[in-house]
Amino acid sequence: MSSSHAAQDIFLDIFDAAPVRDLDSGEALINAGAAADQVFNILSGMLMVSRTGGDGRRQILSFLVRDNFVGLTATDRYFFTVEAVTPARVACLSRRTLSEHLASNAESERAFMNMLFRVLEDAFDLIYSLGQRTAVERLGVFILYLRHWHRLSNNIGDDLDPVLNEVALPMSREDIADFLGLKKETVSRSFRQLEERGLIERMDSHRVQIMDLVALRQLAGIWDFSSPRRLVPAV
Numbered sequence: 001m002s003s004s005h006a007a008q009d010i011f012l013d014i015f016d017a018a019p020v021r022d023l024d025s026g027e028a029l030i031n032a033g034a035a036a037d038q039v040f041n042i043l044s045g046m047l048m049v050s051r052t053g054g055d056g057r058r059q060i061l062s063f064l065v066r067d068n069f070v071g072l073t074a075t076d077r078y079f080f081t082v083e084a085v086t087p088a089r090v091a092c093l094s095r096r097t098l099s100e101h102l103a104s105n106a107e108s109e110r111a112f113m114n115m116l117f118r119v120l121e122d123a124f125d126l127i128y129s130l131g132q133r134t135a136v137e138r139l140g141v142f143i144l145y146l147r148h149w150h151r152l153s154n155n156i157g158d159d160l161d162p163v164l165n166e167v168a169l170p171m172s173r174e175d176i177a178d179f180l181g182l183k184k185e186t187v188s189r190s191f192r193q194l195e196e197r198g199l200i201e202r203m204d205s206h207r208v209q210i211m212d213l214v215a216l217r218q219l220a221g222i223w224d225f226s227s228p229r230r231l232v233p234a235v
Helices: 007-015 095-104 106-130 135-153 173-180 184-196 213-220
Strands: 020-023 028-030 038-044 047-052 058-064 081-084 088-094 166-168 200-204 207-210
Touching: 007 088, 007 095, 007 106, 038 095, 047 173, 058 135, 058 173, 088 095, 095 106, 106 135, 135 166, 135 173, 135 184, 135 207, 135 213, 173 184, 184 200
Parallel strands: none
Antiparallel strands: 020 088, 028 081, 038 088, 047 058, 047 081, 166 207, 200 207
């Protein structure tokens, strides 16, 4: 089992010997409507999951980072699209191989079910965190969301480690807008408002520095995210 895998995600060990695929920025890993015959574990980079309605409007459902698992669906076809935000590397496994592994290994099956419950809890957590918020509050939530995932994917134990306050924003403003349910112009205006309030400082178009973490959390109405994610135990 890879040392980067948390104990509760022991089922991910099946990906250790799996074929690896490299993705360029903007390259699709999963296309909505394609046969759902593979599952994936992200080894590096960032991907995003989205759905596009019949009217052409897109909703980004989540951004995925290292050791996020994606591709499982209850149907025979994917109902979502997954594409790389940055250059990324993923381990690829057939859906059948995963099913056979889980059926033969009770510990991995329990870990897999726990992961599914956490994904559901994460979704509820995010809906709660974004619901009934103003545009600038939603952007505050988003910055904390990325800070939270940075902490988890890099296994940073100290929540107040200064490195966490430099937040990478590799996605476009349009991507952020489609995630938060806002217009792109509103996202840009909200960045200015956060900066004017002294909560962040824009280092460049793809990085911000959190200047006042306490005030940003108060504005967003959350202490980052409360879902029961766990850091990898020290070894």
